[in-house]
Amino acid sequence: MDRASWIRLWNADIPPKLKVFVWQIFNRALPTSEALIAKKVPVHPRCPVCWESAETMEHLFLDCPVARALWGFSGMEHLGEGLPRQTFPLFLKRLLGLIQSPGLFMAIVCLLWRIWRSRNWVVFEGKQFGFPALMRQFHQQYEEWVSLSPAVGARQARSPRVSVGGDSRVVCMWDGATKLGSHSAGGMVLMTPARGIMLVKGYQLQGIDDPMVVELLVLREAIVWCLELGVVDVRLEGDAKVLIDKINRADARSNRVGAVLEEIMYYVNAHPGLDIRFVGRRNNRVAHLVARKALSLYPAMSRYFDFRAWLSSRM
CATH class of the missing domain: 3.30.420.10 (Ribonuclease H-like superfamily/Ribonuclease H)
Known part of the structure; x- marks a missing residue:
């Protein structure tokens, strides 16, 4: 992770645990099946959410049906159009580099966190989840984080809006x-x-x-x-x-x-x-x-x- 990306992440208006989470993504340090198998940990290679493919970060955050649905229904899937998708850390680094709005920066990280949390529910708790509930949790968590971040809330309030009528x-x-x-x-x-x-x-x-x-x-x-x-x-x-x-x-x-x-x-x-x-x-x-x-x-x-x-x- 280069110095400029680290400084931007460290200064971002997101909770500390989210900064650690994004740092783990940038350094391919998340314990996905792919990463665990590389460390000789005996785990099943398939994605525990959809079982359609091996669980790589690229699959988990971009290609898994749950990830695709969250990106689509959040209205943010267009943001990554044209960016390289071969490696997810590079994709995310360039995507966040294009984002100027603190609120949108937080929304992207919140969406990734929801994907990771839903994956962990399946792996560690054996829980199944419905997509509408997952979307509600994404919106609720984002609103909670915004309310706890006066800087993001203030900037959103001052953001320009198109005049009515x-x-x-x-x-x-x-x-x-x-x-x-x-x-x-x-x-x-x-x-x-x-x-x-x-x-x-x-x-x-x-x-x-x-x-x-x-x-x-x-x-x-x-x-x-x-x-x-x-x-x-x-x-x-x-x-x-x-x-x-x-x-x-x-x-x-x-x-x-x-x-x-x-x-x-x-x-x-x-x-x-x-x-x-x-x-x-x-x-x-x-x-x-x-x-x-x-x-x-x-x-x-x-x-x-x-x-x-x-x-x-x-x-």
Whole structure:
């Protein structure tokens, strides 16, 4: 671990045990199965959480289904796009080096800590866990750490927010794409009020081919993505008129998507700056392009693809 990375870690507004935890990652000192086997400790080589692969740090924090789900649902998976993923310590070092927000720095470390804790529950206590509970624990722990860190809380309070109302609001375009009987994908584009591209995200949904469900899941993902980025005043534009009308009428009566509709309505009520609007397909073209591109990448993992560079080349 180089001196600059160590100084940045030591000065970070995170609990001391988290600093030790990140130091262990940087120095490959976590007792994963791979590390224990290298020290001649007789342990099973498979990941104890998913049993899909050998338990390396790269698998545990990036490729394990639990890790992928946490990165995705936290809205932070886009942060590592384009970074080398061959070794997780190098990936994390470069990722944290790009982060300027103390709150986002803490959120990334908190997410990694949740992954490690869930792994230890299985190994040492034989506990099984549900993913919704894991997400709740991640958010609760992050809020607790922020409350104990006045520096992070103060900086978050002073962080710039987009002004509410009119054309001065940031725009997030979203759209879904479906290959019936197979799989689906979503595309989201965060744009300045002048329609300049800021961030682009494409992702895949496996085992879902109902167009209505796909559109709603993409909208939920877009909302979570914006909130995690700190963009709380945003106009979310999509071309799913039926669903948008249901949301604006607060109508969650649907056997297929009622629960997701209620979750989106909760976000809208909790964050008055969220404005969900219908636009025609022609005006939602950029999000549609990203969704179709993510769909075409199946079965490759779309998170490795630079959607922003690709979209910029098409504009």
